[in-house]
Amino acid sequence: MLNNRVAFITGAASGIGLQIGKAMAEVGADVVLTDIDADKVEAAAEQLRLSGLSCAGIRCDVTIESDLMQAIDEAVKQFGRLDILVNNAGMQHVALLEQFPTDVFERMVKLMLTAPFMAMKQVLPVMKSQRYGRILNMASINGVVGFAGKAAYNSAKHGLIGLTKVAALETAADGITVNALCPGYVDTPLVRNQLEDLARSRGIGQDRVLEEVIYPLVPQRRLLSTDEIADYAVYLAGDRAGAITGQALLIDGGYTAQ
Numbered sequence: 001m002l003n004n005r006v007a008f009i010t011g012a013a014s015g016i017g018l019q020i021g022k023a024m025a026e027v028g029a030d031v032v033l034t035d036i037d038a039d040k041v042e043a044a045a046e047q048l049r050l051s052g053l054s055c056a057g058i059r060c061d062v063t064i065e066s067d068l069m070q071a072i073d074e075a076v077k078q079f080g081r082l083d084i085l086v087n088n089a090g091m092q093h094v095a096l097l098e099q100f101p102t103d104v105f106e107r108m109v110k111l112m113l114t115a116p117f118m119a120m121k122q123v124l125p126v127m128k129s130q131r132y133g134r135i136l137n138m139a140s141i142n143g144v145v146g147f148a149g150k151a152a153y154n155s156a157k158h159g160l161i162g163l164t165k166v167a168a169l170e171t172a173a174d175g176i177t178v179n180a181l182c183p184g185y186v187d188t189p190l191v192r193n194q195l196e197d198l199a200r201s202r203g204i205g206q207d208r209v210l211e212e213v214i215y216p217l218v219p220q221r222r223l224l225s226t227d228e229i230a231d232y233a234v235y236l237a238g239d240r241a242g243a244i245t246g247q248a249l250l251i252d253g254g255y256t257a258q
């Protein structure tokens, strides 16, 4: 389904990014996993190669434009083209607005809004020359609705959806689609760290945090799996999703239906 396609994924040493890489490789793509954590991303790539999948691991801090340029160049040199970009790297910090450190706010916006902008700038000439491209920007339900305590995360993800629409319009005639994925609560290290913080501050276990704090927000009363996000990403990255562009697609167990 993604045979002869080359996918470049940021923040892919763990969680959703890694699962998307695995899922795309399993349906035939050559996958470039990139992450700020060099050891972890190389180990992840090696794991995929051991399963017979086509995969490279590259260290890349997406907040540094020269790092991104180098990693994208390396991917194109190694595989000869670049068809799919997944802007996935992210982080979380929770604090009330008046206590939110400005440097953390700026770092998070750079990571989850400026970095996708810089990556798209880099790959668009390649995709336009191929007259084919699929860009997936990892937004969130927090790009669609507000959440107290998440000033930077919400700002970056709302901005990323706006940027997605602009990029979609600018590339609509070039065989390129640009969409934002908006997951709800997915079981990854990022969410587990949040659960652990909440559990510690309340003096209860993670299971009780899920039951008392998270599940009341999610009609399906569960955490989503990385597979559920990856399956959707694979579909959007394929030829058959060519009409879908400029969308913010929710995968949230009913969170935003309320």
Ligand code: NAD
Residues within 6 Å of the ligand: 010, 011, 012, 013, 014, 015, 016, 017, 034, 035, 036, 037, 060, 061, 062, 063, 088, 089, 090, 091, 111, 112, 138, 139, 140, 141, 182, 183, 184, 185, 186, 187, 188, 189, 190, 191
């Ligand atoms: P995760 O913590 O498992 O993975 C994030 C990865 O990003 C890590 O491997 C980390 O090393 C990498 N990273 C951090 N800073 C980086 C940088 N400067 N350059 C390159 N890589 C960097 O988290 P996850 O839950 O898999 O989240 C992935 C994406 O999905 C994020 O953008 C997150 O906001 C989004 N998301 C997650 C959820 C969820 O519930 N887990 C929900 C909605 C959206």
